[in-house]
Amino acid sequence: MRSGRSRLGSWSWSRPAPVRGSASSTQFCAPLPLGGARVTIWTYGGELPGREIWVRRGDLLRVRLDNALPQPTTVHWHGLALRNDMDGVPGLTQPEVAPGATFDYAFAVPDAGTFWFHQHVGAQLDRGLYAPLIVEDPDEPGDYDRELVVVFDDWLDGTGRDPDQVLTELLANGMGGMDMGSGAAAMTMPRSDLLGGDAGNVTYPYFLANGRTADAAHTLEVRPGQRIRLRMINASADTAFRVGVPGTAMTVTHTDGFPVVPTRVEAVLLGMGERVDAVVEVPDAVMPLLGLAEGKDGVTQVLLRAGPGAAPDVVAAAVALRGSPVTPVGDLSATESMGLPDREPDVVQPMTLGGPEPGYTWTINGRTYDPAAGVPVREGQRVRLRFENPTSMFHPMHLHGHTFQVRGAGGVGPRKDTAIVFPRQALEVDFDADNAGQWLTHCHNVYHGEAGMMTVVSYVDS
Structure with a gap:
């Protein structure tokens, strides 16, 4: 077993090769350009996103977090079935790491795939404290020529408001007294037919791909005919993205790190916390990979440049992508080797999503977050979570420490750890209780989670 060690300290660099077997640093007050705007923000290692970590399945990853922030923090390793x-959940799996303190993370990396890491304290995720974690499979055939990691995000920190202010305003004032379910007031909220209703609660001035706005997009020089594996991550706090290349289909190969039956799509819907791997063949031109902020007036991009000439007009490209069919990643199917063994559940746990109640309160099973009032499971059980969403907004629900299988209407759905539950719909997912502990389950809309939409899957002895 290989082992890597690094410190999450106050590093700073331009954009070198990814770190292998180590993690990036925590630092604050880093002035960074997002494009035309230059903002002072919190980062891992002075970069946005933080520098990629690349390891192999089975590696032992050792990371020291040095907290140079003015607030306590932690690191959560999103999607990994680790110990x-x-x-990295404060008050549940570890204490908060105080300013000036350190914490050592050390764990074996169990599965290959596209993962990421981020803080798990308050609204810090909406400040830019995130980075990709790519776990390679040495046995994977790899039918592609190059790889590109793309992280999508919504951004407001450093622009006159910060996420803590936004959360405080929402908790104090709700949505300004608006009826979230119907009426003229509700129509002022971002809305999306694809998302089935409200598209978000927060207004963002910028949308980013790899830390850049569309007018200052990162560009990858490629050759015509190359097959590029795109590893796409939605690290945003309140925004789902419609992702695709206008006029060029891509083949989705993985969701949340796990293989799916290869499926050609025009675009995918990527909820907060979700990841998709797809392969696209490069034409002899400048090709934009777009992220449209679904239901919001925003777009971002990265460019794959295989020929001379100017990039396509981003507004026209966005119009073309909006006209393309979109595949929610939850509608894909796991490969035969990735499906859970056929088995009836030992227990079905209802998870009714509620809100917003007066004052901007979001709940699961009628409760705000209480670590002592979780959902009990026993080791060895096949557990079915039945998410019911009677609200007017979508909720990307994330289970820590496990991968579940989506139960789709057409048969076996994908293996995932985060899945959108659409408004006025239900979603069933199955997982095997094979990783004992106290595991957070929550909406990956940061503001919904901090307003109460979290619970604990709690292993019990009897």
């Missing part, structure tokens, strides 16, 4: 005390 419980390394999961």
